[in-house]
Each structure stands twice: as structure tokens, then as C-alpha cells.
Amino acid sequence: MRKAVVLLSGGLDSATVLAMARQQGYACHALSVDYGQRHRVELEAAVRVARALGAVEQRTVRIDLAAFGGSALTDNSIAVPIQGVQKHGIPVTYVPARNTIMLSLALAWAEVLQAEDLFFGANAVDYSGYPDCRPEYMRAFERMANLATKAAVEGGRLTLHTPIIAMSKAKIIEQGVQLGVDYGLTVSCYQADAESRACGVCDSCRLRCAGFAAAGVPDPTRYYTAHA
Amino acid sequence: MRKAVVLLSGGLDSATVLAMARQQGYACHALSVDYGQRHRVELEAAVRVARALGAVEQRTVRIDLAAFGGSALTDNSIAVPIQGVQKHGIPVTYVPARNTIMLSLALAWAEVLQAEDLFFGANAVDYSGYPDCRPEYMRAFERMANLATKAAVEGGRLTLHTPIIAMSKAKIIEQGVQLGVDYGLTVSCYQADAESRACGVCDSCRLRCAGFAAAGVPDPTRYYTAHA
Numbered sequence: 001m002r003k004a005v006v007l008l009s010g011g012l013d014s015a016t017v018l019a020m021a022r023q024q025g026y027a028c029h030a031l032s033v034d035y036g037q038r039h040r041v042e043l044e045a046a047v048r049v050a051r052a053l054g055a056v057e058q059r060t061v062r063i064d065l066a067a068f069g070g071s072a073l074t075d076n077s078i079a080v081p082i083q084g085v086q087k088h089g090i091p092v093t094y095v096p097a098r099n100t101i102m103l104s105l106a107l108a109w110a111e112v113l114q115a116e117d118l119f120f121g122a123n124a125v126d127y128s129g130y131p132d133c134r135p136e137y138m139r140a141f142e143r144m145a146n147l148a149t150k151a152a153v154e155g156g157r158l159t160l161h162t163p164i165i166a167m168s169k170a171k172i173i174e175q176g177v178q179l180g181v182d183y184g185l186t187v188s189c190y191q192a193d194a195e196s197r198a199c200g201v202c203d204s205c206r207l208r209c210a211g212f213a214a215a216g217v218p219d220p221t222r223y224y225t226a227h228a
Numbered sequence: 229m230r231k232a233v234v235l236l237s238g239g240l241d242s243a244t245v246l247a248m249a250r251q252q253g254y255a256c257h258a259l260s261v262d263y264g265q266r267h268r269v270e271l272e273a274a275v276r277v278a279r280a281l282g283a284v285e286q287r288t289v290r291i292d293l294a295a296f297g298g299s300a301l302t303d304n305s306i307a308v309p310i311q312g313v314q315k316h317g318i319p320v321t322y323v324p325a326r327n328t329i330m331l332s333l334a335l336a337w338a339e340v341l342q343a344e345d346l347f348f349g350a351n352a353v354d355y356s357g358y359p360d361c362r363p364e365y366m367r368a369f370e371r372m373a374n375l376a377t378k379a380a381v382e383g384g385r386l387t388l389h390t391p392i393i394a395m396s397k398a399k400i401i402e403q404g405v406q407l408g409v410d411y412g413l414t415v416s417c418y419q420a421d422a423e424s425r426a427c428g429v430c431d432s433c434r435l436r437c438a439g440f441a442a443a444g445v446p447d448p449t450r451y452y453t454a455h456a
Contacts (some may be wrong), residue, residue, distance in 0.1 A: 063291045063333075068340045097336035100376050104332045105291075108325035112296045137375040144368035148328050153359045 001027040003115035004161075005106045008032050008058065010045030011188045012208055013121035013164060016176035018053050020163050021119045023179055028119075030058040031109055033102045035095065036066035041196045045187040052185055061105055065095060099132035103141055103160070110158065111149045118145075119161045125168055126207050138162050169211025177217055184220035197224040229255040231343035232389075233334045236260050236286065238273030239416045240436055241349035241392060244400050246281050247407035248391050249347045256347075258286040259337055261330045263323065264294035269424045273415040280413055289333055293323060327360035331369055331388070338386065339377045346373075347389045353396055354435050366390050397439025405445055412448035425452040 004026035008014045021028050032046040043060055050058035099122065106118050120138075127133040142160040146152045164172050176183065188208045189198035198205050200223040212219035232254035236242045249256050260274040271288055278286035327350065334346050348366075355361040370388040374380045392400050404411065416436045417426035426433050428451040440447035 059295060061292060061295060064289060065336060067287060067289055068337045095336075096339035096378070097332055097376060100332040100335060100372070101329070104325055104329040107328060108293060108323075109296045111324035131378060131381045132376045134375070137372070140368075140372035140375045144328070144365070144372045147362070147365040147368045148325060148360045150324070150359060 001025065002117065003027045003029060003056075003113050004117040004119055005029050005031055005110045005113065005115050006055070006119040007102055007106055007121065008046045008050060008055075009121070010042035010047075010049060010186060011121075011204075012169075012176070012183055012186045012211075013123055013172060014046075015049045015053065015181050015183070015186045016172050016179070017119050017121040017161075017163060018049065018055065019176055019179035019181045021117075021161070022054055026117060026119075028053075028055045029109065029113060029115065030055040031102075031106050032058065032060040033105060034060055034062040035098065035101070036064050041192045041194065042187045045185060045196065048185045052182060059109075063101065063105075065098070065101070068096065097132070099130075099137075100141070103145075107145050107148065107158070111151055114151065116151070116156055117159050117161060119163070122162050122165050123167065123169075123172075124165050133165070135162070135165060138165065168214070169207055170214035173211050173215040173217055177215075182220075183212075188221075193224050195222075195224075197222045199223070200225045229253065230345065231255045231257060231284075231341050232345040232347055233257050233259055233338045233341065233343050234283070234347040235330055235334055235349065236274045236278055236283075237349070238270035238275075238277060238414060239349075239432075240397075240404070240411055240414045240439075241351055241400060242274075243277045243281065243409050243411070243414045244404035244407070245347050245349040245389075245391060246277065246283065247404055247409045249345075249389070250282055251407055254345060254347075256281075256283045257337065257341060257343065258283040259330075259334050260286065260288040261333060262288055262290040263326065263329070264292050269420045269422065270415045273413060273424065276413045280410060287337070291329065291333075293326070293329070296324065325360070327358075327365075328369070331373075335373050335376065335386070339379055342379065344379070344384055345387050345389060347391070350390050350393050351395065351397075351400070352393050361393075363390070363393055366393065396442070397435055398442035401439050401443040401445055405443070410448075411440075416449075421452050423450075423452075425450045427451070428453045 006018045006028045008030040030050040122133045124133050145158050187196050188204045190202040190204050191199045198221050232249050234246045234256045236258040258278040350361045352361050373386050415424050416432045418430040418432050419427045426449050
């Protein structure tokens with residue numbers, strides 16, 4: 001069975017991508033990255049999701065991006081935006097070079113495992129303001145990766161799969177439901193509480209909630225606010 | 229003054245590159261990466277070198293690459309080669325995706341600092357067996373980086389400087405001596421002892437020692453072996 005490294009945050013998108021990779025027949029090694037984000041319960045969700053979807057193993061690598069600052073997700077002095085606060089430009093929830101760092105770690109593990117496939121749940125629709133969610137960035141990373149490794153020098157060919165990059169949230173949810181993903185196990189909220197309950201008002205919650213509504217799928221998310 | 233992020237391992241090459249960046253007038257932010265390498269005294273050397281060469285600040289980011297295994301530098305079950313053991317192919321001291329990960333971290337810090345210059349002491353002469361020391365890899369990383377960041381989207385242009393990539397070890401040492409680098413502060417050995425003394429027999433020691441000889445510069449390295 002072909003091996004793949006799947007980046008798994010514990011959120012809705014990456015859970016769907018793991019299910020897709022499994023359906024394509026890959027033996028999936030799930031990698032979660034603890035980069036000092038506020039939403040730490042996501043990492044606990046990643047462990048649950050990996051188990052539920054039949055990953056071969058799940059590992060969490062810790063790296064202290066908070067040391068550099070610059071993002072609402074790692075810097076406690078920057079507030080997480082609530083709905084309607086920011087309409088233009090790159091959100092304050094953007095973490096500098098985050099996807100490059102996470103993909104680099106996935107590349108390292110893939111090389112050790114002799115896996116030639118990486119799966120990544122980037123989405124250029126919802127995260128259109130994030131430079132490192134764009135297809136042209138993904139192609140440039142893949143090209144660099146194919147010059148970076150021992151496997152590449154020895155004739156291997158690494159493929160970076162981003163199967164949901166152009167999908168709406170509703171479409172992602174429809175795909176996941178078909179593949180049996182239990183979204184009740186996932187956490188998307190930027191400021192979930194210690195019991196994995198969501199705020200219902202941050203950008204991530206709004207996107208997720210609207211996605212379930214548009215897909216016509218009951219929202220399994222538990223909220224700690226009086227969310228309708 | 230323009231800011232630059234300089235990757236600083238504590239070894240001879242990166243110390244020279246820091247001196248070069250300083251001479252070109254950059255305010256240098258030195259980044260060291262603790263990736264679970266055996267030669268931990270290198271990290272202590274990085275702190276000394278940054279101070280001696282006038283870096284604005286030095287930070288060490290810890291990341292546990294040993295969790296993935298696959299290299300003699302991070303995996304205690306793989307022996308560090310001594311002279312003559314390996315003549316062909318990629319050395320066992322190659323760390324999977326190491327340079328990609330270190331450059332990604334430098335990119336993240338550069339974005340937070342609003343620096344547009346990265347300096348990296350990669351060398352394609354001594355490390356000709358390492359895929360991620362080649363000029364074509366560096367160009368691909370730079371291209372990817374210029375699609376990855378908020379700064380790039382907003383019109384900035386990141387430059388990856390690799391000023392010693394094509395230099396012999398002797399040439400690097402000559403340049404550094406001219407710029408006042410005290411190589412007695414640096415540690416290159418793959419298995420230095422707790423007092424920063426070198427083994428004299430690993431590949432890195434051999435390259436370094438031969439470099440001083442070829443440059444006609446007295447070798448300031450302290451050895452724990454009966455090294456001539």
C-alpha cells in the first residue's frame with residue numbers, strides 16, 4: 001500500500017482530506033503541528049480524527065512560532081477578530097510562513113517514510129486572503145520539494161495533493177459526509193474552550209456554520225455561546 | 229538600516245556569512261535552530277558568535293526533528309561516520325528536509341521583522357552530496373518564498389543570499405579572517421564534547437582542518453583527541 005503524509009489540524013478541512021486519502025487507498029501517516037496556536041483543543045481533535053478515520057499513526061511536532069509573534073493565532077496581544085471586523089486584505093489570523101513550515105515538516109517525515117505523497121487541506125476559497133493557500137504557491141512548494149530531498153535526487157517524485165483547494169465549505173462537507181467523516185469530532189474554532197466547544201462568532205466558526213447550512217447537513221458543533 | 233535574518237549554526241560557515249552580512253551594512257537578526265542535533269554545543273557557539281559579530285539579536289527555535297529519525301545527526305541508532313567510511317552518495321549525516329525547515333523558519337521571522345533579506349551559509353562544494361545545498365534548490369526556495377508571504381503579495385521581494393555556496397573551505401576562511409571572525413568561537417564537529425572540543429575525525433572536522441591548512445591560517449580548534 002502506498003504511504004502518504006497527511007497534515008491533520010483537527011479541523012473540518014483536514015479531516016475531510018484524510019478521509020479522501022484513505023479512500024484513494026493510501027496508508028496515511030497523520031502529522032499535526034503544534035505551533036503555539038491558541039486553539040490547542042484542535043490538536044486533541046486531531047488525535048481523535050486520526051483514529052476514527054483509520055490513519056496508520058498520528059504524530060504531533062511542537063514548534064514555537066509564538067517566539068516570532070505577528071499573528072492573532074499565536075500572539076496574545078493581538079485580538080482574534082469577530083464577525084465583520086475585517087473585510088479586506090490579509091487577516092490578522094494569518095500566521096507568517098505557517099503553511100511553508102508545516103509542509104516542510106511533512107516533507108521531512110515523508111522522506112524518512114519513503115512516502116511520495118503529501119495531502120494538505122488548504123483552501124483558496126475561504127482563505128482567499130492567505131498567500132500560502134493559493135494554487136500557485138502550492139505548485140512552487142512542490143517544485144522546491146522535488147529539488148530538496150535525497151528521494152528527489154535519486155529519481156523519486158513527490159506529489160503535493162490539495163484536493164479541496166477550490167471547493168466551497170458546503171462541497172467539502174458533502175464530500176466528507178459521503179466518506180463517513182464524523183464532524184462532531186473536529187474543532188475549527190479559533191477560540192474553542194477546554195471542552196472543545198466553539199465560540200460561534202470567529203471567522204472560522206462562521207465559515208463552518210454557513211457551510212453546514214448550505215450543505216443541508218445538521219451542524220454537530222457544540223457551542224459555548226447562545227448560538228442559533 | 230536594512231534588516232536581514234541570518235541562519236547561524238555556530239559553525240565556521242555561518243559565522244563567516246554573518247560577518248559578510250554585517251559588512252554589507254545589514255542589521256542582522258541571527259536565527260539558530262535546535263533540531264535535536266547531537267552537536268548541541270554548536271548552539272552555545274551561536275550565541276557567542278552572534279555577540280562577537282554584532283548581531284542585533286539571536287534567537288534559538290527548538291523543533292524536534294529527531295521524532296522523524298533518519299539521520300546520524302539526530303538518530304542515536306545511526307553512527308556518525310569517521311574518515312573514509314563513505315565516499316559515494318548522500319551522507320548519513322544528511323538530515324531530511326533540514327534546510328527547507330530552517331529556511332522556512334527564517335522566512336517566518338523575516339516576515340514578522342519586515343526583513344527582505346535572508347542569509348544562509350549553504351555550501352555546494354563541501355556538501356555536494358546534500359540535495360538541499362545546491363544552487364538550483366536555493367533558487368526554487370526563493371521563488372516559493374516570494375509566493376508564500378503577506379509581504380510578497382503586497383509587493384515586497386525576498387532575496388535569499390548564499391554568498392559562500394561556491395567557495396572552497398580555504399576561501400571561506402580567508403574571507404572570514406579578513407572580516408575579523410574569531411574561528412576559535414565556532415564549533416563544526418559532529419560530535420564535539422561538552423567543552424566544545426572537537427573530535428578531529430568526523431567529516432566536518434576533516435573539512436575544517438584541511439581548510440585552515442589550505443588557507444595557511446593557524447587552526448584555532450581545540451581537539452579532545454590527539455589531533456596533529
